[in-house]
Amino acid sequence: xxxxxxxxxxxxxxxxxxxxxxxxxxxxxxxxxxxxxxxxxxxxxxxxxxxxxxxxxxxxxxxxxxxxxxxxxxxxxxxxxxxxxxxxxxxxxxxxxxxxxxxxxxxxxxxxxxxxxxxxxxxxxxxxxxxxxxxxxxxxxxxxxxxxxxxxxxxxxxxxxxxxxxxxxxxxxxxxxxxxxxxxxxxxxxxxxxxxxxxxxxxxxxxxxxxxxxxxxxxxxxxxxxxxxxxxxxxxxxxxxxxxxxxxxxxxxxxxxxxxxxxxxxxxxxxxxxxxxxxxxxxxxxxxxxxxxxxxxxxxxxxxxxxxxxxxxxxxxxxxxxxxxxxxxxxxxxxxxxxxxxxxxxxxxxxxxxxxxxxxxxxxxxxxxxxxxxxxxxxxxxxxxxxxxxxxxxxxxxxxxxxxxxxxxxxxxxxxxx
RNA sequence: GUGGGUGUAGCUCAGGGGCAGAGCUCUUGAUUGUGGUUCAAGUGGCCGGGGGUUCAAAUCCCCUCACCCACCCCA
Numbered sequence: 001x002x003x004x005x006x007x008x009x010x011x012x013x014x015x016x017x018x019x020x021x022x023x024x025x026x027x028x029x030x031x032x033x034x035x036x037x038x039x040x041x042x043x044x045x046x047x048x049x050x051x052x053x054x055x056x057x058x059x060x061x062x063x064x065x066x067x068x069x070x071x072x073x074x075x076x077x078x079x080x081x082x083x084x085x086x087x088x089x090x091x092x093x094x095x096x097x098x099x100x101x102x103x104x105x106x107x108x109x110x111x112x113x114x115x116x117x118x119x120x121x122x123x124x125x126x127x128x129x130x131x132x133x134x135x136x137x138x139x140x141x142x143x144x145x146x147x148x149x150x151x152x153x154x155x156x157x158x159x160x161x162x163x164x165x166x167x168x169x170x171x172x173x174x175x176x177x178x179x180x181x182x183x184x185x186x187x188x189x190x191x192x193x194x195x196x197x198x199x200x201x202x203x204x205x206x207x208x209x210x211x212x213x214x215x216x217x218x219x220x221x222x223x224x225x226x227x228x229x230x231x232x233x234x235x236x237x238x239x240x241x242x243x244x245x246x247x248x249x250x251x252x253x254x255x256x257x258x259x260x261x262x263x264x265x266x267x268x269x270x271x272x273x274x275x276x277x278x279x280x281x282x283x284x285x286x287x288x289x290x291x292x293x294x295x296x297x298x299x300x301x302x303x304x305x306x307x308x309x310x311x312x313x314x315x316x317x318x319x320x321x322x323x324x325x326x327x328x329x330x331x332x333x334x335x336x337x338x339x340x341x342x343x344x345x346x347x348x349x350x351x352x353x354x355x356x357x358x359x360x361x362x363x364x365x366x367x368x369x370x371x372x373x374x375x376x377x378x379x380x381x382x383x384x385x386x387x388x389x390x391x392x393x394x395x396x397x398x399x400x401x402x403x404x405x406x407x408x409x410x411x412x413x414x415x416x417x418x
Numbered sequence: 419g420u421g422g423g424u425g426u427a428g429c430u431c432a433g434g435g436g437c438a439g440a441g442c443u444c445u446u447g448a449u450u451g452u453g454g455u456u457c458a459a460g461u462g463g464c465c466g467g468g469g470g471u472u473c474a475a476a477u478c479c480c481c482u483c484a485c486c487c488a489c490c491c492c493a
Contacts, residue, residue: 009484061491065419080493113491114419125493192490257492267493278493305493329451362445364453372453379451393453 010113010121012307021310022124026106028152029126029304036145038102038128043084045108049074054292055083057259059200066111068121077110081127082260082285082301083292089131090294099297100132106306118276118308126280129301136236139264139284139300144246146268146280146302155270155312158279160247162266163254164234165202166226168287171262174225175201185215202255221252230263237264256281260288264300272312279312280304322414324351325367329360330380337378340406347407349414368393374413376406 007013014022033040053063056079068077078084085103088094094101109125128145130138143160150158165171178201186194189204193212196204205216223231241248248266256265265283273279282302289297324344326337337353344351354366360377367375377389382400390409391398401409 006484064491066491109493111492115485117487119492123493127493275488276492280493282493303493308493327452359446360451361447361449361453366453368453375453377452381451389452391452396453398452 008121010115012120018310021313022306025153025306025309026126029104029106029149032145032148032152033104033128036102036141038104038145041085041088041103041105042107043078043081043088043105045077045110046070046075047078047084047087049076051083051087051292052076052079055086055260055288056080060257060259062111062258066113068110068112079111080109080258081105081107081125081303082129082258083288085127085129085131085301086288086292086294086299089297090289090292095132095295095297102128102130104128116276117274118305118311120307124306125303126306127301127303129299131299132297134233134263134284134286134298136233136240139233139237140240140244142282142300142302143241143266144244146282146304147246149304150268150279150309153309153313155279155309157270157272158312159249159269159271160266161249161251161254161269162238162241162264163251164223164226164230164237164263165255165261165265165283166230167262170226170230171202177225178202178204178219181219182215188215203257205253206255206257216253223252233263256283260285260291262286266302268304270308270312272314273308276308278305279308322350323370323372324349324410324414325363325370325372325375326351326353327360327363327367327375327377328353329377330383333378333380333383336383340376340378343407344410347411349407349410374410376410 030040049067049069052067056062058064062079067079070076085105089101104127106126107124108122110122112121113119115121126149128142130142143162147158147160166174179197182189182193182197182201182204186197189197189212190207193204193207196207204212205219205221207213207216223234226234238248238250254265254267255261256267261283263284263286265281267281268279269277270279271277280302282300284298284300286298288299289295326340328334328337334355337355341351341353352370352372354363358366364375373393375391375393377391377398379389382388383403386403387400388403388406389398389400390406390413392413
């Protein structure tokens with residue numbers, strides 16, 4: 001193999017099939033966002049590095065080692081969308097205009113991780129953020145919306161897991177509790193967790209190692225660390241979801257890796273994926289605004305990993321396109337073909353021709369390959385009487401008809417395919 | 419970032435010191451003007467890259483890169 005260029009590590013080329021899957025996913029989610037009253041934002045791929053250090057948290061892995069930096073500048077390719085939306089809200093003082101907003105966004109995120117199935121260095125998020133209310137009904141709306149989007153593209157098998165971290169004080173209380181309990185058995189934990197006990201005790205209960213799990217499972221975790229209000233909030237959420245008939249699993253060991261989460265956290269997983277099994281995740285972040293130096297505003301949101309959703313979907317057969325193919329039987333018919341194409345296209349009929357000089361057989365083979373349902377054959381003999389052949393590929397039938405009736409006939413036939 | 423696996427034709431893969439292989443795909447023909455099926459022929463390779471051992475390396479050794487899986491992290 002000659003030396004040649006290839007895509008950079010951790011990126012993927014979307015083939016036209018993947019693009020059409022991506023586009024249908026995009027269209028369906030945008031329809032749902034509109035239905036739920038969300039407005040789209042389109043924010044830059046570049047942001048100040050500090051935004052994420054302050055927002056996502058110094059201790060998090062994203063900030064520690066996974067940000068894609070622009071050399072020589074304090075600028076990074078955005079690793080996630082939430083901090084960015086908050087930046088946008090604060091910068092433009094939206095709290096002074098109308099302090100309740102429902103946003104959504106679509107686009108690429110960047111992280112310098114080691115690539116794996118379902119984990120890329122450039123990947124797409126579909127995300128939503130509701131800013132300006134701590135109503136439990138918005139927690140519910142966000143969760144429902146995330147599920148609806150995953151549903152709408154035909155992914156039926158998925159699980160919803162839920163937990164509440166509580167308010168800032170509750171989070172601290174829980175951290176304290178874990179720290180105290182686990183310090184005694186510190187030696188039995190993995191080396192990473194031994195560090196976590198000091199830096200980020202909450203992450204210990206999310207560790208996947210068996211030996212850590214065993215110890216963590218012996219901790220009695222539940223809603224005990226939550227204050228009265230936070231317990232109320234969470235119980236109300238569970239009730240609302242229950243009333244709406246939404247299946248969920250309460251998982252007291254679920255925490256999110258980003259510092260800004262408070263109260264409700266959730267994760268939507270699929271068993272169609274490998275170890276990177278989260279299709280999407282989200283939660284409430286009532287402290288992020290003040291952490292970023294702004295007014296104190298509650299918010300809740302989620303993000304879906306587009307490539308993971310596509311992976312979980314697997315390969316679906318392509319929808320047939322209504323495409324008309326023009327084949328030439330005879331010499332010097334290229335101009336005739338081009339004229340006919342112009343007429344069809346003027347009538348909004350998708351059509352194509354293979355202008356490489358080839359046998360009729362090869363032309364038909366090509367026409368079949370690109371998925372044409374109807375083929376017009378321009379034959380020398382027929383053209384002398386102003387006639388052409390219209391061939392229906394799936395039925396293997398053909399008829400000879402007058403050139404002037406062709407467009408009408410094609411329109412009629414194509415109706416049967418849509 | 420850590421551990422394991424794999425790199426040979428466009429794709430899926432076999433071969434394992436001595437002429438580079440199969441199936442599928444693609445092109446052409448059997449049908450001077452009819453696709454899918456069948457039959458026949460043909461195109462296509464720095465055996466991932468670099469170095470070493472050897473008369474001789476796709477094959478053995480070292481380095482490196484990429485991909486896959488798991489850890490970690492996360493969507």
